[in-house]
Every structure is written in structure tokens, then in C-alpha cells.
Amino acid sequence: xxxxxxxxxxxxxxxxxxxxxxxxxxxxxxxxxxxxxxxxxxxxxxxxxxxxxxxxxxxxxxxxxxxxxxxxxxxxxxxxxxxxxxxxxxxxxxxxxxxxxxxxxxxxxxxxxxxxxxxxxxxxxxxxxxxxxxxxxxxxxxxxxxxxxxxxxxxxxxxxxxxxxxxxxxxxxxxxxxxxxxxxxxxxxxxxxxxxxxxxxxxxxxxxxxxxxxxxxxxxxxxxxxxxxxxxxxxxxxxxxxxxxxxxxxxxxxxxxxxxxxxxxxxxxxxxxxxxxxxxxxxxxxxxxxxxxxxxxxxxxxxxxxxxxxxxxxxxxxxxxxxxxxxxxxxxxxxxxxxxxxxxxxxxxxxxxxxxxxxxxxxxxxxxxxxxxxxx
Numbered sequence: 001x002x003x004x005x006x007x008x009x010x011x012x013x014x015x016x017x018x019x020x021x022x023x024x025x026x027x028x029x030x031x032x033x034x035x036x037x038x039x040x041x042x043x044x045x046x047x048x049x050x051x052x053x054x055x056x057x058x059x060x061x062x063x064x065x066x067x068x069x070x071x072x073x074x075x076x077x078x079x080x081x082x083x084x085x086x087x088x089x090x091x092x093x094x095x096x097x098x099x100x101x102x103x104x105x106x107x108x109x110x111x112x113x114x115x116x117x118x119x120x121x122x123x124x125x126x127x128x129x130x131x132x133x134x135x136x137x138x139x140x141x142x143x144x145x146x147x148x149x150x151x152x153x154x155x156x157x158x159x160x161x162x163x164x165x166x167x168x169x170x171x172x173x174x175x176x177x178x179x180x181x182x183x184x185x186x187x188x189x190x191x192x193x194x195x196x197x198x199x200x201x202x203x204x205x206x207x208x209x210x211x212x213x214x215x216x217x218x219x220x221x222x223x224x225x226x227x228x229x230x231x232x233x234x235x236x237x238x239x240x241x242x243x244x245x246x247x248x249x250x251x252x253x254x255x256x257x258x259x260x261x262x263x264x265x266x267x268x269x270x271x272x273x274x275x276x277x278x279x280x281x282x283x284x285x286x287x288x289x290x291x292x293x294x295x296x297x298x299x300x301x302x303x304x305x306x307x308x309x310x311x312x313x314x315x316x317x318x319x320x321x322x323x324x325x326x327x328x329x330x331x332x333x334x335x336x337x338x339x340x341x342x343x344x345x346x347x348x349x350x351x352x353x354x355x356x357x358x359x360x361x362x363x364x365x366x367x368x369x370x371x372x373x374x375x376x
Contacts, residue, residue: 049323051083055095055104056347057113058088058262068346072334079330080323091261092232099316100124106327107314108348112234114312115364116373128328129313130360132352136181139282141235141243141305143218144267147276148300151214158213159184159283160304167304169215177210182282183349185289185296186210189341199290208289211296218247218303220277225256227266227278231373234364235281236263238371239305264288270299286349309364311348312356328355 054076056069069086076084087104089095092113098104100121107125109117117125130137140162148155158171159178172178177187177194186208188197197208221244229236237259244251251257255277260266263280264287270278271292285295292298313331315324332353334340344350 049082049320051085052080052105052319053098053103054084054086054106054108055098056086056088056108057092057095057110058090065347068343071339071343072331072347075334075340076327076330080326091230096120099314102316105316105319109312109314110232110234111309111311111361111364112238112368112373113232114314115361115368116232117314118358118361119365119368124317125314126317126324127312127314127356127358127361128324129331129353130356131310131312131348131350132354133282133310133349134181134183134351137310137354138307139182139235139310140307141240141279142282142284142301143221143240143303144270144278144280144285144299145216145220145276145302146270146273146299148214150216150220151300151302152216153214155212155214155300157210159211160213160301162304162307169213172210174210183286183345184211184283185285197289199293201291201293206293208293209295209297211283211285211301213301216302218244218249220302221255222249223255224277225258225275227258227260227269227275229263229266229280230259230261233263234308235305236266236279238367238373239308240279241371242367243303243305267295267299271295282349309361311350312361313353328353 054069054073056065058065065088066086069088073084073086084106089098092110093116095104095107095109096113096117099107099117107114107117114125114127133139140160142160156169156171157173157178158169159180159182161168161170161180163170170178170180172184175196177184183194186197187194187210189195196210198205199208200206228240231237241251244255249255258269258275260269260278263284266278266280267284267288269275271288283301285299288295313328315327335344335350335352341351
């Protein structure tokens with residue numbers, strides 16, 4: 001079964017990410033035994049916790065994200081009064097196994113990853129927060145190209161938004177960002193709102209290129225290589241593939257799929273000329289803007305998917321209730337500060353949190369079932 005294979009494969013990845021090795025995976029019977037009984041509800045909780053772990057899925061290079069989460073771990077450690085250790089898994093399925101096996105107590109999941117985790121371990125996880133990005137509880141996948149010749153007209157400074165059920169190109173300018181929910185490359189926060197972003201690159205202040213977009217049908221990708229994130233990515237594979245299917249394009253035969261493993265991997269691949277089409281979440285061009293200030297001009301948005309429920313913060317169901325409440329409150333309060341907003345923007349682009357319950361993700365579960373992404 002897919003679930004069994006996923007658990008066995010991903011356990012190795014998790015132990016490696018936490019400092020273990022393949023040999024430790026094989027020689028650790030206690031861990032294997034726990035994985036084999038993960039569907040049964042947890043029955044005990046340690047009376048005194050002196051350390052908890054927080055797992056993250058890769059949205060950027062693993063080492064970079066590991067550094068970016070350190071300030072958040074300190075805030076949580078100070079607020080809870082115990083050590084909170086953060087780690088980044090090798091891939092999306094890794095966090096699923098870490099939470100189910102009790103190797104992670106908190107997890108920052110992408111939407112599909114969390115739905116898969118609920119399916120695999122229905123009694124082990126509990127959603128405590130849904131992510132808000134720039135006022136929105138949903139987001140979308142974006143189709144990218146480096147070939148402006150596919151556009152029906154010249155690319156413009158702008159971005160796509162779903163307005164009244166229709167994909168709409170919203171234009172901006174060199175001095176004004178497009179009025180869309182997701183923060184676009186080339187813009188940062190100033191005292192009076194969004195301003196053109198300036199980065200110091202090799203000792204020189206450089207104004208980043210704003211993001212460009214153009215209109216083109218999905219059919220321009222027929223017969224082409226397309227960079228996806230990985231099969232477990234909601235915005236970087238599942239929803240874009242559904243979009244292609246709904247447009248009459250067989251995403252397994254009419255295009256050549258390639259997987260970059262992360263959102264910034266897709267953007268880097270496009271930027272470096274590895275392919276001329278790719279898909280990621282919203283404006284993932286921001287992930288390489290520090291080293292490639294022209295990325296917004298070189299990589300052009302040309303379509304988006306339907307809306308996707310935002311990411312989720314989940315905890316082990318058997319954590320004490322007061323700890324769950326504290327974790328939510330600390331995270332919510334931290335993101336409301338200037339420091340927290342900057343840190344969370346670098347990690348995942350989060351701008352706020354709202355409470356969440358498991359039932360909110362039923363629609364994504366239906367999509368996963370349609371795609372056969374897990375076994376019942």
C-alpha cells in the first residue's frame with residue numbers, strides 16, 4: 001500500500017534530518033514498532049515535558065530554512081519555558097511520518113501534506129491554526145514561463161487574481177504594486193505601506209525588479225518540459241495538474257513532468273534555463289530575489305490555479321490542552337510584531353494566523369482521494 005511504503009521510506013529521511021542515519025533507522029526497533037501502530041490513539045502523555053520539536057517542510061534550501069527558523073524557536077522556547085527544537089525535513093512526506101511517530105510535536109504543514117497526515121494518522125494530529133497571508137486564508141499555484149513569445153501581448157508589471165471566479169490580470173506599475181493578496185517580488189514593507197524593495201548585493205544597493213505577468217492559455221505547455229515541486233505539493237503539483245486536466249490537457253502525457261523538490265528549486269531551474277515552464281505557490285520568485293534581483297522580470301507569470309486553503313500548524317493530539325493554547329497564542333502574537341512578520345515572511349510568507357479545525361480541510365481531502373494520493 002502507498003501508506004506503508006510512504007512510512008517506511010520517509011522514516012529514514014526524518015531520522016537523517018534529526019541527526020540520525022540509515023543504520024539507526026534499521027537498528028531502532030522501538031521506533032519501527034511505534035510506526036506500525038500509528039493508527040491507534042495515543043494513551044499517555046509525559047507528565048513533564050522538558051523539550052518539544054517543531055518540524056518544517058522545505059520551502060527553500062534546507063540549510064537556509066534551518067537558519068531562518070531559529071528566531072521563532074527562541075520565542076517559543078521563552079514563551080513555553082522549555083526547549084523547542086526546530087528541524088527541516090527532506091521532503092513533504094517526511095513531516096507526516098515525524099508527527100505520526102512522535103518525533104515532532106508541532107508541524108508546519110502544506111495543505112495537502114496535512115490532509116495526507118490526517119489520513120495516515122487520524123487520531124494523532126490536531127490543527128490549531130490556519131495561516132493568513134496578506135489578509136487571505138487561501139492562495140493559489142502560479143504558472144511561470146521564461147519565454148515571452150508565448151504571451152498574447154507584451155508582459156506588464158502585474159499579477160493574477162481569481163476575481164468573481166475568473167482568472168484576472170491585475171496591473172501595477174514601477175511605483176505601485178498590483179492590488180492582489182499575495183506579496184509580489186520587488187516590493188517590501190515601508191512605514192507607509194509597500195515600497196520598492198532595495199537589497200544590498202555585493203556592497204551595492206540594488207532596486208529589485210518588480211514582477212511581470214502576461215496572459216497565455218495553458219495549452220502553450222503542450223509537448224514541453226514543466227518543472228513541478230513534487231507530487232506532495234498542493235500548489236506545486238496537485239492543483240496545477242487538476243487545472244491542466246480541466247483544460248483538457250493530460251498532465252502525464254501531454255507534457256513532460258520534472259520535479260525540482262522545492263519551490264525555490266523550480267524558480268532557480270527556470271532562471272538558469274533548465275526549462276521554460278514551471279509551477280509554484282503564488283510569487284515564489286521572492287525565494288531567490290536576494291541573489292537574483294532581476295528574477296521578477298526574467299520569470300513571467302501567465303496563469304494561476306483555483307484557490308487553495310492555506311497552510312496549517314498542527315500539534316500532537318495528546319499534548320496538554322494548555323500547551324496547545326500557548327503555542328497558538330505565542331505564534332499569533334509573534335507574527336503580529338515587526339520582527340515576527342519579517343521572520344515569518346522569510347520562512348513561509350505568513351502574515352497572520354487564525355484558529356483552525358480539521359473539518360476545514362475536507363475539500364482538499366476530496367481532491368486527494370480523486371488523485372489517488374493515499375490509500376484508505
